[in-house]
Amino acid sequence: MDMPARAAEESASRLDRMIPNESELTAGVRVEPGKSYGFFTDTTLCIGCKACEVACKEWNNLPADNIGLTGQSYDNTGALSANTWRHVNFIEKAGTCGLRENTQSPFQSGWLMMSDVCKHCHNAPCLEACPTGALFRTEFDTVVVQQDICNGCGYCVPACPFGVVDLSELDGKAHKCTLCYDRLKGGLEPACAKSCPTDSIQFGELEDLQGRAEKRVAQLHELGASNAYLYGAPGSPGATGDLGHLNAFFLLTDRPETYNLPAAPTRAANRVAPSLGTGLAAVAGLALAAFALLSGRD
Amino acid sequence: MSERLATELGPKQPPVPPPTASQASAPGRSRHWEGPTYYGRPQVKAAPFNNWVVGGYIFLGGLAGAAALLAAVADRARGPEAAPTVRRGRALSMLAPTLGAGLLIYDLHTPRRFYNMLRVAKPTSPMSIGTWILMSFSGFSILGAAAAAASRWLPRLSFLRRTAKAAQLPAAVTGAGMTTYTAALLSATSTPLWAAAPRSMAVRFGSSSLAAGAAALSMGDTGRVGRTLDKVALLALAADLAATCVSHNTYRRTGVAPALEGDWGKVEKLGVTGLGTLLPMGLYAASLARGRSPALSTLAGIATLAGSAMLRVSTMAAGDESANRPDVSFRFNQPQNLPKRPSRWFRR
Numbered sequence: 102m103d104m105p106a107r108a109a110e111e112s113a114s115r116l117d118r119m120i121p122n123e124s125e126l127t128a129g130v131r132v133e134p135g136k137s138y139g140f141f142t143d144t145t146l147c148i149g150c151k152a153c154e155v156a157c158k159e160w161n162n163l164p165a166d167n168i169g170l171t172g173q174s175y176d177n178t179g180a181l182s183a184n185t186w187r188h189v190n191f192i193e194k195a196g197t198c199g200l201r202e203n204t205q206s207p208f209q210s211g212w213l214m215m216s217d218v219c220k221h222c223h224n225a226p227c228l229e230a231c232p233t234g235a236l237f238r239t240e241f242d243t244v245v246v247q248q249d250i251c252n253g254c255g256y257c258v259p260a261c262p263f264g265v266v267d268l269s270e271l272d273g274k275a276h277k278c279t280l281c282y283d284r285l286k287g288g289l290e291p292a293c294a295k296s297c298p299t300d301s302i303q304f305g306e307l308e309d310l311q312g313r314a315e316k317r318v319a320q321l322h323e324l325g326a327s328n329a330y331l332y333g334a335p336g337s338p339g340a341t342g343d344l345g346h347l348n349a350f351f352l353l354t355d356r357p358e359t360y361n362l363p364a365a366p367t368r369a370a371n372r373v374a375p376s377l378g379t380g381l382a383a384v385a386g387l388a389l390a391a392f393a394l395l396s397g398r399d
Numbered sequence: 400m401s402e403r404l405a406t407e408l409g410p411k412q413p414p415v416p417p418p419t420a421s422q423a424s425a426p427g428r429s430r431h432w433e434g435p436t437y438y439g440r441p442q443v444k445a446a447p448f449n450n451w452v453v454g455g456y457i458f459l460g461g462l463a464g465a466a467a468l469l470a471a472v473a474d475r476a477r478g479p480e481a482a483p484t485v486r487r488g489r490a491l492s493m494l495a496p497t498l499g500a501g502l503l504i505y506d507l508h509t510p511r512r513f514y515n516m517l518r519v520a521k522p523t524s525p526m527s528i529g530t531w532i533l534m535s536f537s538g539f540s541i542l543g544a545a546a547a548a549a550s551r552w553l554p555r556l557s558f559l560r561r562t563a564k565a566a567q568l569p570a571a572v573t574g575a576g577m578t579t580y581t582a583a584l585l586s587a588t589s590t591p592l593w594a595a596a597p598r599s600m601a602v603r604f605g606s607s608s609l610a611a612g613a614a615a616l617s618m619g620d621t622g623r624v625g626r627t628l629d630k631v632a633l634l635a636l637a638a639d640l641a642a643t644c645v646s647h648n649t650y651r652r653t654g655v656a657p658a659l660e661g662d663w664g665k666v667e668k669l670g671v672t673g674l675g676t677l678l679p680m681g682l683y684a685a686s687l688a689r690g691r692s693p694a695l696s697t698l699a700g701i702a703t704l705a706g707s708a709m710l711r712v713s714t715m716a717a718g719d720e721s722a723n724r725p726d727v728s729f730r731f732n733q734p735q736n737l738p739k740r741p742s743r744w745f746r747r
């Protein structure tokens with residue numbers, strides 16, 4: 102990405118004040134209410150440094166989850182949780198489906214890394230399930246839990262098709278990535294994207310990101326990486342089952358399941374009408390039968 | 400450990416590497432998942448509900464709703480002859496606003512904020528729909544029970560009797576909602592076992608509630624209404640059994656059946672279907688064949704009630720197991736399991 106013109110005006114770090122619309126300098130995009138923002142996570146650029154995990158923990162003041170080793174490659178974080186809103190997956194495999202195959206053991210060249218995050222779904226099942234309105238859609242088209250409303254019913258947890266949102270044992274409320282709602286309000290790029298040293302995590306306006314992602318896929322195909330594809334962009338895997346698109350979408354080079362992602366997730370709320378309708382029809386039928394039995398003489 | 404290759408420890412290689420990106424998610428149609436998982440870690444999170452507490456509420460709420468519904472039906476069909484049944488129905492319907500609501504609030508992780516559910520009504524959230532079903536059912540059944548009790552003290556005030564009668568119909572309608580909305584609540588999640596069979600699970604919950612309601616109303620009732628309610632229970636158990644067969648067929652087709660291989664799956668098959676459905680069906684049939692034996696019918700009623708309670712607890716626990724098994728959720732979330740026609744209910 103070219104250096105934004107305004108960056109020249111801010112040559113030295115100045116700690117005494119906030120830079121207005123700083124996101125323009127760091128991500129090349131001005132954050133304005135009413136527009137759709139998201140993340141494009143290009144896993145081919147991820148080096149597994151976990152800067153995003155650390156930046157997220159620091160900015161959001163989140164406690165550590167697992168102090169210890171999992172024995173699962175370099176992934177000692179394990180999973181997204183109430184206290185972990187960015188999580189870097191590590192998958193060690195030989196070659197990338199025939200590309201750059203080598204016989205080293207342990208091998209390095211086919212090491213897949215992916216920084217996972219809340220997808221900020223277009224038709225977000227967590228938001229649709231929330232019975233208190235604590236989960237809401239912000240003016241930046243992101244999905245956020247209002248901590249002062251949540252009563253910890255936990256229904257958003259099984260509703261999420263990606264296993265993202267989680268209840269905290271510490272305060273009995275649901276927590277997940279806010280796409281740095283507070284930073285967006287202040288014109289800042291989200292902490293993870295700003296800290297990503299390879300631009301594997303890109304923050305921006307959704308349409309813009311989707312266009313960039315298409316180009317990146319085409320470029321990778323040209324380079325011979327024919328297995329690159331988008332997950333969560335409109336019409337691609339992940340954006341299935343009436344979920345619409347995902348505001349945080351990914352470029353992957355192996356099957357979604359390799360990265361612990363479902364191939365064809367669905368929108369949970371679509372099951373309400375069939376379930377209620379069929380159940381009530383059956384109960385009505387049985388009640389009518391009961392009426393017939395009871396009013397008959399025997 | 401050091402001798403083994405990292406491939407053996409890490410996620411399994413896909414059986415056939417995807418030739419192109421667009422086919423990157425098309426494994427076989429076999430019953431079991433053959434593709435990779437991420438170190439066997441769950442792909443979705445299991446519901447943080449206490450299965451005994453919430454399962455207990457689903458049972459009690461269904462029982463209360465069905466009792467109110469059947470009592471209203473009996474009253475319409477039999478009039479004064481059904482008066483004892485109507486009284487029992489009122490008593491049973493009190494389970495929902497008292498113990499049932501208590502259990503629900505107890506299961507919240509921030510219980511003092513339970514009232515936040517009363518500030519919102521959302522058609523996409525069965526928990527919100529259910530909040531209002533429970534609220535209105537509770538209101539109508541409390542009104543009916545209070546008016547009926549008061550009219551016993553003040554028999555000259557006829558409006559009390561009329562109020563009790565008038566509350567019957569709305570209590571019956573919302574009671575029907577109480578018997579089934581809980582199935583919609585579980586199905587409208589990403590837990591594979593609950594999401595796989597939304598229709599037949601709702602029929603199971605509804606008919607199991609009606610069987611439990613009929614069983615509770617008929618137990619110890621030696622009159623004609625009691626005998627007929629035994630038949631109603633038998634019919635509802637038969638409907639439950641049919642829906643169970645359909646559910647299991649759907650579980651096999653969508654690949655979530657392996658989630659029922661564990662202990663809770665056994666409880667579901669042997670406990671719920673065997674001891675909680677087939678056994679009481681046999682007992683009711685035997686009792687009715689002898690012109691109603693009170694002992695057999697009571698035994699059948701107890702088995703029906705226990706089976707109805709265990710249906711909810713085992714469904715919840717087996718659902719958690721399905722969520723914790725990535726092989727089940729990956730197999731379930733394959734394109735061939737996507738609904739054929741996308742729903743047009745909630746457009747955004």
Ligand code: SF4
Binds near residue numbers: 228265266
């Ligand atoms: S990924 Fe899960 S938590 Fe994030 S918006 Fe979608 S449903 Fe909600």
